Amino acid sequence: MKSISKFYSSLLMLCFMLACSAPSAFVYQRSGKVVCQKYEQDVIHLRAEASAETTAKAISFAERNAIENLLFKGIPASNQEKPLVANETEAMRQNPEYFNNLINKEDYQRFVMKSEIIENVAEQKAHFVKQLISIDLNAFRTDLEQNKIVRKFGL
Amino acid sequence: MKNIFFLFFLSAFCAAPAFSQSETSPAGAAATIQPTIMAIPFVAQGQSIRAGFEKNELVRIAITKVKEGFDNRGVNTIDFRAKLKQVNNNEVLTDEQKSSLKDEVINLSGADIYVEVEANKKTSKTGNSVSVIMSAFDAVSGESLANKVATSPKFHTDNFEKLVEKAVESEIENLLNTIQAKFDDIRKNGRTMTLQVGVSADADFDMDMETPDGNLLADAVENWVADHAYKGYYHVQGSTENKIVFDIVKIPLKDDRGRNFRVSKFAALFRNYIKDSGLQASRTIQGNNVVITLIEPNK
Numbered sequence: 001m002k003s004i005s006k007f008y009s010s011l012l013m014l015c016f017m018l019a020c021s022a023p024s025a026f027v028y029q030r031s032g033k034v035v036c037q038k039y040e041q042d043v044i045h046l047r048a049e050a051s052a053e054t055t056a057k058a059i060s061f062a063e064r065n066a067i068e069n070l071l072f073k074g075i076p077a078s079n080q081e082k083p084l085v086a087n088e089t090e091a092m093r094q095n096p097e098y099f100n101n102l103i104n105k106e107d108y109q110r111f112v113m114k115s116e117i118i119e120n121v122a123e124q125k126a127h128f129v130k131q132l133i134s135i136d137l138n139a140f141r142t143d144l145e146q147n148k149i150v151r152k153f154g155l
Numbered sequence: 156m157k158n159i160f161f162l163f164f165l166s167a168f169c170a171a172p173a174f175s176q177s178e179t180s181p182a183g184a185a186a187t188i189q190p191t192i193m194a195i196p197f198v199a200q201g202q203s204i205r206a207g208f209e210k211n212e213l214v215r216i217a218i219t220k221v222k223e224g225f226d227n228r229g230v231n232t233i234d235f236r237a238k239l240k241q242v243n244n245n246e247v248l249t250d251e252q253k254s255s256l257k258d259e260v261i262n263l264s265g266a267d268i269y270v271e272v273e274a275n276k277k278t279s280k281t282g283n284s285v286s287v288i289m290s291a292f293d294a295v296s297g298e299s300l301a302n303k304v305a306t307s308p309k310f311h312t313d314n315f316e317k318l319v320e321k322a323v324e325s326e327i328e329n330l331l332n333t334i335q336a337k338f339d340d341i342r343k344n345g346r347t348m349t350l351q352v353g354v355s356a357d358a359d360f361d362m363d364m365e366t367p368d369g370n371l372l373a374d375a376v377e378n379w380v381a382d383h384a385y386k387g388y389y390h391v392q393g394s395t396e397n398k399i400v401f402d403i404v405k406i407p408l409k410d411d412r413g414r415n416f417r418v419s420k421f422a423a424l425f426r427n428y429i430k431d432s433g434l435q436a437s438r439t440i441q442g443n444n445v446v447i448t449l450i451e452p453n454k
Contacts, residue, residue: 041224041324079328082336089220137328153185153331154229155338155408 004022013041025125026052028061040118042138043113044070044080048131055127062108062131063115070109070135080137084144091149098147111140189410190267193233194221195260195271197288205239213274215289216319220291221272224327230400238264266294268334274319274343281402282309285318289330296443301333343383345405348418348443350425352376361396366432372449373399379406379428383421418443 037045046069052063072088073079085091092099101107112133119130130152183262194277196214198207208214209400217289218235225232238260259271285307291300305326306319315436362373370378373394380389385405392402410416422445429436 031286033212039325041227079325080332081329082332086336151335151339152187152189152336153230153335154189155342 003024005041014037018100025059026057028064030065031069032069032073034066037132039079041079042136043133043134044075044137045132046070046075047118048133049129050131051126051128053125053127055122055129058127059115059117062129063112063122063133064103064106066131066133066135067111070140084141085150095149096149098149106147111136111143115116122145189231191231191233191265192225192268192270192291193235193238193261193264193266194218194225194270194272195235195257195276197271197290198257204228204260205243208239211274213285213315214272214321216287216316217272217274217323220320220323221270221327223321224331228331230331233264233266234263235260237240253268261294268292268300270287272331273320276315282311283313283315283318284309285315285322285397287319287322287326289323289326291330291334293443296347298443300337301330303330303333342408344388345407346443348404348421348445349407350380350401350404350421351398352401352425352447352449355448358449358451359445360449360451362394362399365394375432379425383424418445421445 033049035047037047039045046066048062048066048069050058050065052058052061057147069075070080070083070084072083074083113136114132114134116132117129118132121127121128141150145152171277171345175417184222193392196204196207196211196218198204202381220230222234231349242259244342269292271288271290271292275286277284277286281453288302290302292298293300303320303326306395307322307325310318312318352362360372362371364372366375368373376399377391381387385407388403388405389401390403392400394400404421406418406421407416419440422440423444425447426436426438430445433452435450437448437450439448
């Protein structure tokens with residue numbers, strides 16, 4: 001009996017230690033904090049905000065958020081008001097590998113022409129960034145078409 | 156004790172990755188039908204489309220930029236100027252035929268979609284700008300596919316050509332995306348046609364005539380349309396004793412053999428049904444509008 005209670009005590013201790021040591025404060029979550037700064041026919045310049053425990057991670061979150069908004073939500077007052085992918089759930093279900101590479105493995109970097117910090121506020125536990133990201137729309141759309149994620153223009 | 160298990164269970168869930176799309180199924184993609192598009196100048200009723208194009212430099216630039224936008228997306232475009240010249244070479248159109256020149260060019264071009272382009276200057280003390288109106292239509296049915304108004308930023312400049320470029324560039328992608336959204340809807344829900352079924356003026360029967368199975372003729376017609384409309388989708392605009400008007404009847408893009416399903420095929424199927432019912436019918440097809448007139452067999 002004593003050994004069982006010792007086992008559970010150690011297990012509880014282990015869980016407690018894991019909970020204390022894991023920096024779980026900042027997990028990526030998509031937000032609507034993406035606005036169009038300016039646009040040309042084939043390039044869109046987006047301003048995205050994000051926070052994380054490091055500046056590098058906050059930049060990554062901001063870039064991912066910009067890409068996901070462009071893909072699945074569309075950007076108001078821009079040349080991409082409609083999302084590039086019309087049905088997120090269906091596209092994700094049919095092409096898990098493509099989206100895993102594109103989003104989780106940051107394959108989207110191929111379409112990021114420029115990414116620069118326009119504001120960086122570093123506090124003790126959080127780094128907040130405003131990032132200006134220029135995306136090559138034409139190349140991005142062509143990649144989606146070639147991988148049959150979206151259809152080419154037409155019926 | 157239960158709390159310990161709960162904590163352990165919870166910690167295991169917290170460690171799971173946020174992104175998890177495990178279901179796999181290959182993307183099935185049907186071949187895309189590439190429509191041909193032609194940008195044309197907007198002209199008011201009675202005005203010459205040729206004059207609208209040749210005398211307005213802003214419109215010419217706007218048309219060129221619209222065409223360029225379509226070309227960038229890999230869309231097949233038709234050059235309006237070339238088609239206009241072709242009509243000119245035919246030398247069959249006189250001044251009295253001005254109003255039909257637009258239809259002539261559209262028909263001759265073979266374009267599936269045409270985009271009407273209108274460009275207007277706006278001058279003010281705070282700067283000059285240009286607005287461009289772009290309206291896309293299905294060339295066969297005349298159905299509107301997309302409309303966009305693009306306005307350039309204000310600049311203290313007289314270079315209106317550059318302002319036109321800026322305006323078109325700002326909205327051409329949205330115009331294309333809206334047309335594509337319309338295409339996606341057509342692929343999913345079918346094309347829209349209208350159907351009007353009426354009895355001829357000298358007929359001895361009307362739509363309230365009882366059919367052998369006890370239904371009224373109007374009800375029998377509606378039942379047939381309900382059975383043959385794509386996904387059963389139709390809408391009756393109105394029905395009288397002389398005619399029944401369907402303002403929406405959905406038809407598929409392709410038939411069972413993968414060939415284009417034309418409006419005329421739907422009309423032919425309906426005529427066969429009418430013949431089998433012991434009546435005769437004449438039909439008129441204009442674009443996506445079908446008018447069927449029911450007549451007695453001996454007349």
